[in-house]
Amino acid sequence: MNEVSPIPASSPAAFDVQRLREDFPALHQEVHGKPLVYLDSAATSLKPQAVIDAVADVYARDCANIHRAVHLLSQRATARYEEAREKVRAFINAANKTEVVFTRGTTEAINLVAQSWGRAYLREGDEVLVTELEHHSNIVPWQILCQQTGATLVVVPMTDRGEVLRESFEEQLTDRTRLVAMAHVSNALGTVLPVAELIDLAHERGAVVLLDGAQAVSHAYVDVQALDCDFYAFSGHKLYGPTGIGALYAKERLLEGMPPYHGGGDMIRSVTFEETIYNDLPYKFEAGTPNIAGAIGLSAAIDYFTSFDSQAVRAHENAVLRYATEALESVPGLRPIGTAPGKVAVLSFLMDAAHPHDIGTIVDSEGVAIRTGHHCAQPVMEHFGIAATARASLGMYNTTDDIDALVGALQKVQELFG
Amino acid sequence: MDLRELYQEVILDHGKHPRNHRFPERHNREGRGYNPLCGDKITLRLQLDGDTITDVGFIGQGCAISQASCSTMTEAIKGKTLPEVQELFTKFHTMVTSDNGADDLDTLGKLAVFAGVREFPMRVKCATLGWHTLNQALRNEGGEATTE
Known part of the structure; x- marks a missing residue:
């Protein structure tokens, strides 16, 4: 060497x-008797003690359900969960924390957009544009959506170096393109896509843009307002946080026009057998007891990561x-x-x-x-x-x-x- | 954990130079195998006359374990009857999956070199891909044998 x-x-x-x-x-x-050399952080990153402690502390001290009870533990858990949302907002520079929906991870965030926004707004003849270097989780949800709506999946080819070029992107972008879904950073190749430029092109054609940020959040600057992306999906566990927690950023005006993804507790304001009135943003998209400890662990991971x-x-x-x-x-x-x-x-x-x-x-x-x-x-x-x-x-x-x-x-x- | 236990000379040799790595001139059974975990693929064709496998060959690509296992399998089953092949499969499977291993390695002949796979649980599917493909060919079902 x-x-x-x-x-x-x-x-x-x-x-x-x-x-x-x-x-x-x-x-x-x-x-195997050798010191561990961990070179698989694109699959999942290791966790600092601060994250491990934060998760353990939730269960050891603030173990309660959120947004529900009046007792102190629930108040503490709720406060910490909502602090985590604010932490995510600041980390990606979203304008408002109502634009941050906690999910199980990137995959669930993408599926949420496909099934909620996509089913509401896509019609036969519309096109969904993805790139050739996508992870399966940014391909399959759109294939399912296309089967459901009659929309067509269109693919921007990559070069032999693994780049997505502006020209190739423009060639596939049409007036029928309603949504562009692309990686911010490729998981298999490490390519950083020229997303700011591509987002502008897509917006000129009236398409909305989702970025799969799973590989990007720990390696690239993410400023969703500067990028002007419409949706941004990422996972906590590739950002030194726990598994099973991630977030979807979506512009508020888009979230407002989207039907719920899952029905259940916490996403409602009132329920009768005749009618259910949904909760405000972002709770409308967080049915069921969420991964409270995960969100608080993610918050600790962001604290840790941004301390450098x-x-x-x-x-x-x-x-x-x-x-x-x-x-x-x-x-x-x-x-x-x-x-x-x-x-x-x-x-x-x-x-x-x-x-x-x-x-x-x-x-x-x-x-x-x-x-x-x-x-x-x-x-x-x-x-x-x-x-x-x-x-x-x-x-x-x-x-x-x-x-x-x-x-x-x-x-x-x-x-x-x- | 000794790597040499896994990558024995026979395996390295068969991995690099798989035997019967061609399709037989005549065949009446075909199986296709796929390991979605690593992308290994095997197409196995064989001629079954009565209940005897008179010829067998495969085309495939994959890791040394999967290719060597399929290669040694084709050598082991050629000329064997279906009950004999079934017995081999059972013994082979036991050898690579059971905690105790097979107690009669001698009867497995060259196939016994795969005994070390047991220590590498992530690689068991590589070693059994060829055998699952064989089973599928003998059942003559459509589709694809998969390790998942």
Whole structure:
């Protein structure tokens, strides 16, 4: 690994990754007798102790249902849940916290838009535009919607580097396009889409735009007002928060015109057998007891994440990504998949010597956790004529040592299979 | 956990150079297998004369375990009767899934090299994909054998 050039001296000193790593208990364990090297944060990020404590504290102290009882525990739980909503609002810079709907995650947020907004407003002949690099959760909900409404799913192709170009986007955008649903950042390739520009184009045609922000929130600036997106979906668990919690941002005027997604408790103002009057925004879209501890855990994750200088975090991750990109180039027979300029945090690759699944098992035996498979993006695999890739992905806690461990483990693959 | 237990020479060899990796000239049974987890795919064709498998071959792509398992399977079942094949499948399945493993590895011949798969639960489906595809071919059902 000595051939690889070191990180430039300009690396931010303010960002102390070794100290930060102390905050993540899962990092400090051995797997198969080797120290864990976690390179699967695109699947889910590890959780800092502050998040774990916040979730435990809800159950240990403020364990009550929200928006219901007059007792103190319920008041505390309600207050913390609503504080979490405000935290999310500020994090993505939404104008109003009525525009933040808690969901189980990105997938549920997208399905909510498809089934509520989509079924109300799409007709036969309308078009839903997605890109070729989408995760299945930003494809399948729209396919279901198209089957239900007679609308057509249209796909913007990507380049062989994994980019979505303005020209290709414009070619597929028509006056029939009612909705554009696209990733902010690709999970399989790390591509950052030029979303601001594409949103403007879509709006010029009168289409609304949903961004799948699952991979973006921990790696890119998200300002929903600056982007002017109509919907933004993301998950807490890729932002160092708990699983089972996420949020949908939607412009208030759109939410107002949308029917409920699920019926149940908390989403109503009054119910008789003749008529139900729905609750105000955003509660109309939060039927049933929500993931209270999850929302409060997400709030703690946002606190944790934003306690660091965001530019320093990005500079650190990009330095590790550059180091990794060069290091992987030195591995004989390795082919990177997804080489879009400006990409973030994801290194998908193939090796001549071994299938991704074999790579995954071998590097795991060296303590290195990566993802192998199609990454829920089979059309991306189809584009490259492959069934699967191996994917290493970065979080803020990863270091160049982790990359050295990966490259060392890949040498084991060569030894065994070469 | 020793990787060499999993990736034995026979497996590496068959993974790189799968045997019977072609379709037989005559066939009256076909099975298709797919592992949605990793995208491994196998199409298996065989000629069943009476209750004897007289020829078998497959085309597929996937990891070393899935390809080697299918390759060794085709060698093991050629010339065998259906009851013999069923017995092999049961023993193989027990070997790769049961906590105790198979106690009669000797009767499995070359297939015994897959005993190490038991220690890698995420890879059991790779090892059984070919066998599930074979079962589907013998039942001669339409569709696709899947590991899920």
